[in-house]
Amino acid sequence: MAYVPGVTPGKWVRIWHERLPDVPLELLQVQPGEAAALLRERGADAGFVRLPVDRTELSAIPLYTELTVVVCPKDHVVAAADEVTVEDVADEIVLHPLDDTLDWDGPPGLPAFERPATTADAIELVAAGIGLLIVPQSLARLHHRKDLTYRTITGTPQSQVALSWPEEATTDLVEDFIGIVRGRTVNSSRGRRPDEKAAKAKDKGAKDAKSGRSAKPKAAQQRQQPKQGQKQGGGRRTGGAAPKSGRAGKPRRKP
Structure with a gap:
């Protein structure tokens, strides 16, 4: 990857x-x-x-x-604002490294005498006071330095x-x-x-077959089981209380 x-x-x-x-x-x-x-x-x-x-x-x-930001020294005038526009950097040298990731022909501002080879090289030039750099926010964080900061800039492409x-x-x-x-x-x-x-379903089916487990739903299996005290084929109940002994009715009086 x-x-x-x-x-x-x-x-x-x-x-x-x-x-x-x-x-x-x-x-x-x-x-x-x-x-x-x-x-x-x-x-x-x-x-x-x-x-x-x-x-x-x-x-x-x-x-x-990503948000687009401008990287500048901490004591630069750009650092005094929370957000700037391309007009705010129109009179500043803005570096344009060869590995620039923004989809544009070139940044705003004044061009440097030559383009830095990499974004890392451009960061070093910003720290030296040579100019500013406009990059995606993640690259500003990646190349963080204690003497530099960055601010959101509007009017530029976003990565x-x-x-x-x-x-x-x-x-x-x-x-x-x-x-x-x-x-x-x-x-x-x-x-x-x-x-x-599919492999997991196949494995589950194989395990069920091996263990002899019925594929019928549990409710269907319960319906097939006879109730307690009842023959499986139907018929009269055989369970319950034992029959009463002796004849039914009142006892006969002795003469």
């Missing part, structure tokens, strides 16, 4: 281990620009990626959309995280993981594989 920086797949992996403890799941972190190629080349069965992806070869299920896999490689295990990320329970109609359900 591949995942790009900023995505935390831990909760889904934990559920996987609970439901399928005999099937190991290996996590592989990849850079955003490498994720799609890795999936196409079958380097991973599926992956958490940032949209957009090529839908002609890859299937994708959008999971959530969508999705589960993606090669369309021609939709295996049973991939379907199982799709069910997990969509929140299906283990007993839902699509929460586990059909062959697994």
Whole structure:
């Protein structure tokens, strides 16, 4: 299972281990620009990626959309506001790393002399007072520094995280993981594989046959059992109080 920086797949992996403890799941972190190629080349069965992806070869299920934030030094004027707009950074140098994950041609503000190679490199430049950086909130948290902070910024694209896999490689295990990320329970109609359900039903039937257990409902079995004191084939009751001895009626007086 591949995942790009900023995505935390831990909760889904934990559920996987609970439901399928005999099937190991290996996590592989990849850079955003490498994720799609890795999936196409079958380097991973599926992956958490940032949209957009090529839908002609890859299937994708959008999971959530992230807030976009601007990273700045703690003493920067931008840090004084709770939320800023693109107009607020129009006169600032805004760094544009080569691994930028936002779907735009370029950030607002003034361009730097050169583009940093990675988001991590851009964070170092922000700490050095070279400029600001606009990223999804998860990346700002991932690269947190004590001397930096971030604020929500409006008027910019937002990053969508999705589960993606090669369309021609939709295996049973991939379907199982799709069910997990969509929140299906283990007993839902699509929460586990059909062959697994059939195998369990077959095993239960085999155990019932081996133990000689009747397949009839319990209520039907109870109706077939004779009542206490009654012959199975019907007839008069044989139970109850014993017959009284002697003749019936008042005793005769002696002459």
